[in-house]
Amino acid sequence: MELNVRSGREVGRVLERAVEQVRQRLSAHADGIRELDAEMNELIAKRSETLVELARYYLPDLKPETIQGSFVEVRAELLDLLSQKQRRQLELQDQAAGASREVEHQDAELDRVTDGLNAKVAEREQLEALVAERLHGTEEFTTLSQQALVAEQELNRNEARVTDIQKDAKEKLPSYERSRLFKYLYDAGYATGRYQAGGLTRRLDRWVAKMIDFESARRGYDFLRTTPELMKQEVSRRRDRFNELMQQVEAIEDRVSDEVGLTEVLRVGQQLGADRDRLVAAVAAAQEGVQRLRQQIAQLEGQQNEFYERAIARMKAFLEKLPEARLERHSQSTPQRDDDALVAEVSQIGERLDAAEGRGAELGQARVAWDERFNGLQELLQRFRQAEFDSQRSMFPLQLDAGDLVEQLIAGRMSTQQVWSTLQSSQRFAPAWHEQQGPQFGGATAGDVSMVLLKVLAEVAGAAMQHSAGRGMERRGPVRRQTRQATGRPQFPNRGFTNGRGF
Template sequence: MSIRGPQALASLEEAMGDIRREEDELSKRLARSAERVTKIKESEAELFRQLAQLRLDPAMQGELDGRISSAEAKARDMLKDHARDVGAAEQALSDLDARRAALIEKRTEAVARLDEQQKKLDALTASLRGQLAGDAEFQAKKSQTEELDRVAEQSMRKTELAETDREEKGRPYRDDPLFMYLWDAGYGTSSYKAGNLTRYFDAMVANLIGFQKARPNYAMLNEIPLRLREHAERQEQLVQEAEAELAALEVAAVDGAGGKPIRQAIAAAQAEIERLDADILAAEDQRDAAAGRLQELADGKDPAFETATAELAAALGREDIQTLLAAARQTRTGQDDTIVAQIDDARTRLREEDEEGRELRERLKTLAARRRELEDIQWEFKKQRFDDPTSSFKEDRLVGDLLDQFLRGGISAASYWDQWRRSQNWAPGSEWGAGYKSTRQSRSNAGSNPWPPSGGGFNWPDGSFGGGGSGSRKSRPSGGFGGSWGGGSSSGGGGFSRPRTGSSGTRKHGGFKTGGGF
């Protein structure tokens, strides 16, 4: 069963919400654990005071009690401050979550409006098929554009073959150190500069390896691809100019049929989606920073709190304290045994809290990495316009079993995203569904900006206008992550193009283009 683009993105967003909720819950548990550790140490300090009263003379009791009480009081004050700071950090995180949720809701509404307007444009363009089929100017321009596109495609194919020849047939030349020495020196050309003695020996080498005969062949291997690529790029420019002229005729036809308000509504929806995507990015980065701050507090990384708890731990770890405890263990009195047992119990609970804290920190680290990877995937999803209403995915396991595997770490972010790309399809008649434009885009811009040129054609429902140059050319370009795939890395940012520049990042590409290819 297939799943449409907007629903697929909504499923990813739901998974993102689950990750964030679990992150927040673990951070709160870790914060409470840090507070419990401090309270257990305070309880341990009170037990040592009681033990001192039983076993030490008053002077020594007072000295020990003073050291412990000072550290204990400082830790208690810091604990109150720490709890207040944790509460403030939790509230900040909650506020950012609410802001992001509101932005997501607005974006969903904007996409729905865009879908509605695109359907209106589709209906209008369908009604214009007959009109443009009989429009001599339009048909002539369409035929010219398709012919230019055919020529440009052939030019690029020849260029690629020549570049392959340059790589394969030029390898024996490049592997010959003597040939490359003379080539790099410019031997046999006006750029060759050498003294008499060097010229003498270079001539001997040239005669030995037949350089004078080989040099023109190697020069030709290098020169032909350069000239062919220049020609192909000129042909590509002609295609783009013809497309712009064809698009102007399409726009005039649609506007003449009353479609201008629809185009304007589509452009407005697109602009809103772009703005909301930038706001969502900023909110996510702000939340990431706030979550990091909460995790630091939860982990007891506040400098004042760390100092206070360290001083209390040092006070309880002094040699005289340990000597007092050792002496109490060696004697068998009811009161001593009770206090020693309580101290042992407190230390057992401390070890348990420390172990739980380590587990929570590891889980938080994993969740943070997975969240950032999912943010990267969502970014690429929108950048490639996969959330467009005309986009769908034939594999619904992407939001089921495969999503679960990714969240559990069973598959990498790279692998998961690749399966999204391979499963994606465009609806028939969409701007990526057919026609010469998708082929030209693939030929001239593969792996970079996935959008068609701003003056592109319409989504003619039967593919008969604004495209249809060759029935075999129907594949949308599928660039990697921003045109550069980072291999199999599952770590956030490994080849992903999502900017992570604090709250100031903006999207260079992405969002929706006007329905009908405007």
């Protein structure tokens, strides 16, 4: 890792801590909303009980037993709705808690796998350099490599010739086939042992042959018909020779890789890479599931849910039969003081309910705001991981303040996309071992290619045959992939351990 840079792993930790802090803030909000919900339920129940007591005192003309019966009916309905809501809340909370635990478990597993993967990447880099050094020092490898490169050059040259002659044949043979005079003489076997004509026919055929220069035309025709196939046979022979030499070269590389431990590092690293790709996708899916559950819970804790609306409608219908103003007037016209206290209590409870409802609205708004921040941070972290910016090879400039970016996002001064764009524009990957010096091949060698062997072959080849090294590795890619798969050796997919560039 270079000096004056910040590792992607460090920046990733900042994002992870921010997500956890906001998650705890959301949990505290949820606790506050639940406590307020319980307080409001208690106040509503107490208000209802007080109204029944007032009905017993001063509304004999409304038949208290009827009111009490009606209240018992509505109370049962309200309690049933409350019970349904609470059961659904508990169900969702249990699901969310389980899903959150699973996310935490997967996050911890992802951290473990990523740490292990970073370690294997470092080992791979060191061992690849060691393998390259040993291959350079092996006389047999150097000799076979040079022979293989020469064979590839000849193979490439012959392939080009076959392509040219096939093109010529495709363009020129039809003109021979369309010439009736030429085809007549050729099919008759003129100027060969097959020719049987005599007398006048022979004299006329001789005259026609001279007129169309049949001998020259026949040589050209035979050349175009037979040469492409002969050259293809030569190409096949040269291809077999090239493959034979490359098999020996690859066998030496495999032996050295086994000796220094690179083969095992590749095997373990590729398994860790597959585990990480799977975990990144699983964590993202699990977080989305938790987010959906939190949204459902928040809806139940607010006023925009079916249980609350049904309860309000039923309570309103009942309370409309018992207006507080009428109760107050009736209370003031009586000498007893007990009813005054009850009416005052109803009024106080109403005020407390209004205040609680106001606090609930504030908590709900705050919850929505923190939900948005949490979702934005989660999306940012998911993108960061999917791009493999949390790799140890991932680098950011020291002046990038990840903590400040997080604060800007939480405060609403930057959007998730703006923060992500800032991270993207600042990030770069440290070059892998094979990219640091010597010949470079860009994206021309995609597939199951050993970058160690490619780099060493290119160095053995020198500038004159560097292209032969690249072409040779391209030719051998599919064959070597099948061979390694059949023998249980690790592959060389995407030049790394994962689907991205980080590992």
